[in-house]
Amino acid sequence: MEVSAEAKRIMVVALGKLYSSRTQRGGLRLHRSLLLTLVMKSARDMYHAAQATTESVAGGYEQQQPAAEGTTEPTGAQTELLGAASLATEKPRTLTREEVSGSPTELRRHAENKENMCPTGPAQHSRKRRGKAAMEPDFLPCKKAKLEQAICPQQLSVNSVSPGDFWPSYWPRLTITGFDWEGRN
C-alpha cells in the first residue's frame, strides 16, 4: 500500500514537472523530460506490481464494489487505479479530493475513455472493480491499453496519453506532443 501511494505521488509530481517545464526558458530539456518519463514509467510499473500483490491478498474486499460503469468498460489500468482508490487506507491527496467531479466531467471522461480504450483487448481484466467515479483518480494516465496495442512494449509513449484521461476539467488542456522538436514548424 505504501508503494502504491508513493508511486501515485511520484507520477503526479512527474506530470507537474513535465507540465511546468514547457514554460521554462530555453525550451524543453530533453534529458530532464526523459528522466521524468522514466520515473513515471517506473512508478507506474511498481504501482501495477503492488496492485497485483494486493489483489491476491484482498480479493474479497473488491467484490463489494458496485458495478456501475454502464456505457464504457474501463481500461485495465483504470480498473486497477479504481481499485487502489477504493482500497487505499492512506489519506488521499488534496488533489484527489478536488477531482471529485460532477456528472458532466464524468460523462466527458467516459466518452474520451471510449476512444482510448482497446475494445478487443486481449487481456481484458476480469477483475472489474467499478469503483465510484468520484473516487477515480483521473489525473493518472491509463497506459495499459495503449501498451497492449503497441508493437514495442517498452515505448515511453508520453504522447500516447490523452490529456483528457487525467487532467481535471479546470486545469488547462495540455497536449504533450512528445520530443520531436525538429518537426515543429
Next chain:
Amino acid sequence: NYFERADIISTVEFNHTGELLATGDKGGRVVIFQREPESKSEPFSQGEYNVYSTFQSHEPEFDYLKSLEIEEKINKIRWLPQQNAAHFLLSTNDKTIKLWKVSERDKRPEGYNLKDEEGHIKDMSTVTSLQVPVLMPMDLMVEVSPRRVFANAHTYHVNSISVNSDYETYMSADDLRINLWHLDITDRSFNIVDIKPTNMEDLTEVITAAEFHPHHCNLFVYSSSKGTLRLCDMREAALCDKHSKLFEEPEDPSARSFFSEIISSVSDVKFSHSGRYLLTRDYLTAKVWDLNMESKPLETYQVHDYLRSKLCSLYENDCIFDKFECAWNGSDSVIMTGAYNNFFRMFDRNTKRDVTLEASRESSKPRAVLKPRRVCAAGGKRRKDDISVDSLDFTKKILHTAWHPTENIIAIAATNNLYIFQDKLNSELH
C-alpha cells in the same frame, strides 16, 4: 529567487598552464582571472588570482521557427593550448560555440605624422618634418575579440565541448548528437555520433557528456543518461554510432528504486591526464574506470550516500536532477567533486582517504586553513561542528570545480561566488 540571478557561475576552467582561470555564468558573461607572478619578497607565497578580463560571450536569442528562447548561459569553456602570445578559448551556450581571442596590448604607437595625440588630422602647415612613430608603453589592456562563431549545428542542447589533441579540431555534443569541427571552418561540421531514434517515442537514453582522449586524437568518450560510457575510435568509421568499448556496471537489483534511472545518469566524464583512466560522476557516486576494463569501475567513491534515503524529497525539490562535475588533480592521484551545503569532496586514490570541505565566506578568511567537515545521519552521534543531513542547505550546491593542471590549486564555484584554494604546504603534487 535562485533561478533569476544572472551571475550564477555555470562553468570553471583552468588553461593548460594554470596561469589563467575562466568562469562563465548564467548571464552569458565570461570572467578570466590571471595568476600574479610569485612575489620576490615572499618566495614561498604563490601568486594570487586577479581579474584579467571580462566580456559578454553570449546574448539571449530567440528561435522564431520553434518559438523558443535560447538561453545565454555559458555551459562550457575550454581553452586551446597556447601557440603564440594570444590566448584562445571556446565558450558555448545551448546552441552556439564561439572562439575568442584574448590578447594583451601594452604598447601603442605614438608620433604619427598626419594625426595628433587625440587622433585629429593635423593642420598640414604645422608639419615641418617627418618622424617615425615609436611604440610607447601604455597601461595594460586586455582585448577580447570573437574570432569564430560555430552556429546552427545543434537541434538539441549542447552539454559539452572538447578540444582535440591535434589542436585543429574540436567536438560539440548535444543530447543526441556529437559534431566534429575544424577550428578554422565555421560553415560546416561532421556528425560523428547520432543516437536519435527514427521514432522519438523509442528514445531511451541521451548523451550527457563527451571528451576527447588527451593524447590519441582518434579516440573520444561519451557518457549517457543510462550510466554507460562509450569509447569511440574515429578511424573505424565516419559515423561512430558503434562503440569500440562500452563501459557499464550491471545494476544491483537490490538497490532498485523509483529513482534508479535518474541517479545512475552520468553527469560528467573526464579522462585522467595520463589518458589511462576515466572519471565519471552520477548523482551519489564518483567512479574511476580503467580503459582496459569495461565490465565495472576500478574504484567507486560515495560522495553523499546519506542522500540515498532522501531521494524522494530530492526528486520533489528538483535537486535530484542536479549535474555535478568532477575533476582530477595533475598527477591523477586525487579526484574532486562538489556536493550540497557548499561542501566539496576530495578522494585520494592511493591512501583511500577522503575529506569534506566547505566553501563559504565564514570558513575562508585569507590564509585560513580549511577545516574538514562531517555530515552525520539525522539523530546520529554528533561531534561538535558536525552537520546533520536534515540541516543541509540544498540551494547551496557546488556543481563546478576545477583543479590546476600541475599544482595543488583548486577553483570552486559556489553559486555566484568563486573560491580559489591553494595548498601552500604541498604545492608539489604527489
